[in-house]
Amino acid sequence: MNQSDIKHRDAVLRAYFAGRDWDVVGEYDLKRDLVLRSPQLLPDYPFLIDDEWECEPGRADKGRGDLVFTDGAGRFAVVEVKCLDLNQNSSAVGKKSSTRRNTNTKKRRKVESQARDYAGKLRAKLDDAQSVEAYYFTDDDKKELKRAET
Template structure:
């Protein structure tokens, strides 16, 4: 991916997410927060190049990744975003939160592994971003 394409994708995706005001679900609002503050939250990766990307090309039923950032030099960050409902209490709610946290970790690692197979990727890191933490957390892959 050359720098002109990287900058173009960044501009289009940022404009779209910044101005998208009809989608107010909690997960989208987390994505919007991350994107609008990415210069502080993911400073090593100034460009966003993928939003809701097909993990397996042509097969959206195989999963959609949330965001991918890059430094423009072949280094990428796959970020999976999940909203965790911390308001409900009880064993069922606690189990649901635990499963959701585990799932987002698994997705970020799996999706980073898949994206790493692109010929233009030099290095890749996996992150999760939830409302549990104020900034993305890197997951070891």
């Protein structure tokens, strides 16, 4: 993908997220927040180049990544976005706090694992990528972007 394509994709996707300000709930709200704040949250990757990408084209059952950013020079960031709804679901009512903490930890680990998996899949698709980093963005911890540990 050349610089012109990268800039065009970034402009189209950012306009979409900025302009679609209705029905901003759940995961879409998180994605929109991340995209609008990405210059602060992900400054090393200024260009948004994909949203809801299939890990294997034509095979949505093999996974869909959320967002892909790039620096335009061969480095990429895959970001998985999830609403965890920690302690807000009906199954958490009446559980001991230690059980809720364990459940919440498992949810976070699953999102982190998914981010690593999707970054690996993108890395395999891109022969000339210098690096592909994995990040995740959830509705806990004040919506901070976190790097997935490898």
